[in-house]
Amino acid sequence: xxxxxxxxxxxxxxxxxxxxxxxxxxxxxxxxxxxxxxxxxxxxxxxxxxxxxxxxxxxxxxxxxxxxxxxxxxxxxxxxxxxxxxxxxxxxxxxxxxxxxxxxxxxxxxxxxxxxxxxxxxxxxxxxxxxxxxxxxxxxxxxxxxxxxxxxxxxxxxxxxxxxxxxxxxxxxxxxxxxxxxxxxxxxxxxxxxxxxxxxxxxxxxxxxxxxxxxxxxxxxxxxxxxxxxxxxxxxxxxxxxxxxxxxxxxxxxxxxxxxxxxxxxxxxxxxxxxxxxxxxxxxxxxxxxxxxxxxxxxxxxxxxxxxxxxx
Numbered sequence: 001x002x003x004x005x006x007x008x009x010x011x012x013x014x015x016x017x018x019x020x021x022x023x024x025x026x027x028x029x030x031x032x033x034x035x036x037x038x039x040x041x042x043x044x045x046x047x048x049x050x051x052x053x054x055x056x057x058x059x060x061x062x063x064x065x066x067x068x069x070x071x072x073x074x075x076x077x078x079x080x081x082x083x084x085x086x087x088x089x090x091x092x093x094x095x096x097x098x099x100x101x102x103x104x105x106x107x108x109x110x111x112x113x114x115x116x117x118x119x120x121x122x123x124x125x126x127x128x129x130x131x132x133x134x135x136x137x138x139x140x141x142x143x144x145x146x147x148x149x150x151x152x153x154x155x156x157x158x159x160x161x162x163x164x165x166x167x168x169x170x171x172x173x174x175x176x177x178x179x180x181x182x183x184x185x186x187x188x189x190x191x192x193x194x195x196x197x198x199x200x201x202x203x204x205x206x207x208x209x210x211x212x213x214x215x216x217x218x219x220x221x222x223x224x225x226x227x228x229x230x231x232x233x234x235x236x237x238x239x240x241x242x243x244x245x246x247x248x249x250x251x252x253x254x255x256x257x258x259x260x261x262x263x264x265x266x267x268x269x270x271x272x273x274x275x276x277x278x279x280x281x282x283x284x285x286x287x288x289x290x291x292x293x294x295x296x297x298x299x300x301x302x303x304x305x306x307x308x309x310x311x312x
Contacts (some may be wrong), residue, residue, distance in 0.1 A: 001104070006277035011122075012279050013278050013279075014278055014279075016175070016277075017139070017175075017278065019023060019172050019175050020175070020179075023175065023176050023179050024179075026176075027176075027179060027180065027183065030133075030180065031183060032182065034183060034186075034188075037066060037140065037146075037187065038187050038188075041146065045293055054095070061138075061142060064138075065134075065135065065138055065174060068134060069131045069134065069135070070133060070139070072127060072130050072131050072134060073127050073131070076123050076124055076126050076127040076130065077123070077124055077127070077142045079120060080123035080126070080292060081116075081120035081123045081124075084119055084123065085119050085120065087115050088242055089112065089115040089116045089118070089119050089262060090112070090115070092108075092109060092115050092118055093109055093110075093111070093112060093114075094117035095108065096108040096109050096115070097110070097307050099148065099156075105170035107167050107169035107170075108169065110208075115165040117290060118169060121166075121167055121169060121170070122169070122173075124164075125166060125173040126168050126173065127178055128156070128160045128161070128173070128174060129176055129180065130158060131156060131160070132153045132156055132157065132177065132180060132181070133180065135149070135152055135153060135156060135183055136149055145191060146187075146188035146189070147188050147189040147190060147191040148191045149184060149188055150181060150184055150185040150188065150189075150190050150191075150249070151190070151191060152178070153180075153184060153237065154181065154242060154245065154246065157177060157181070157242070158238055158239065158242045161238045162231075162234060162235040162238045162239070163231075165227060165229055165234070166227060167227055168224065168225055170227075171224060178245075181245075182249075185193045185249050190249055190250060193249070193250045194250075196251070197250035197251035197254065198251075200246075200247045200250060201251050201254050204247070207247070211240055214236055215240075216233070219233075220303065223237050268300075268304040268308070269300075269303075269306035271303040271306065271307055272299060272300050272303035272304075275299050275303060276299065278297055280292075280296060283295050283296055
């Protein structure tokens with residue numbers, strides 16, 4: 001592989017770290033808002049009613065939210081691409097060609113027409129992000145329990161991702177949406193988290209059996225790299241991901257035993273796994289198989305030595 005001229009694939013998973021850093025900066029105002037909102041809630045007395053007060057009207061509020069979300073969708077699909085394409089498409093095309101991203105698994109453009117479609121798709125993907133932020137803010141203006149908001153965002157995300165095709169270039173938005181969901185869940189909590197977590201811990205095997213029985217056994221394609229236009233298959237994948245998200249948000253603290261790290265001293269495996277996640281693509285491209293496997297396995301004792309030195 002021509003690793004010298006394929007910068008995007010050489011750093012591969014490092015894009016996750018780059019995106020994480022950028023989104024941490026981008027979402028700093030949201031973090032500040034959520035922290036202040038939690039402080040304000042803790043300073044109030046009395047319990048939170050679960051429905052809006054009668055004078056506001058549940059139907060009126062739901063209808064208003066629906067039309068605002070619809071307006072956001074129309075803006076993202078129709079108006080934003082028309083506004084951004086004239087100056088953003090050439091910039092995206094130049095960056096893609098300069099960094100060797102055109103035509104690879106990231107779905108980056110190689111022509112001006114592809115660049116315009118790329119920008120239009122990004123605007124369309126932004127709809128889910130903006131609608132989730134709106135729903136979070138709008139629901140906080142009602143007396144709905146804050147811990148119900150993550151459930152609404154999960155439902156909105158699942159319906160959107162099942163119903164509308166999203167290409168491989170959507171992955172940064174996927175990360176952004178997950179970060180927003182995690183921040184909101186951390187701040188407001190997840191309604192009935194303990195009950196849901198209890199059942200997941202008891203019957204996790206039912207979840208895995210269900211996944212195995214519903215997933216096509218002959219499918220060997222990565223859907224994040226090659227998304228499908230098949231509504232049924234896409235819905236299966238998104239529902240499975242949503243269930244995994246619910247499991248993680250409600251019971252992740254009970255998945256693993258702390259004795260793995262305190263008694264068995266296997267914390268270095270965490271470091272090794274993180275290193276592999278970040279560099280395995282580059283190592284495979286530079287050294288080639290099978291030498292790359294020896295390099296990757298050789299990183300395990302390095303991680304062990306560093307962890308041992310830190311704990312001594």
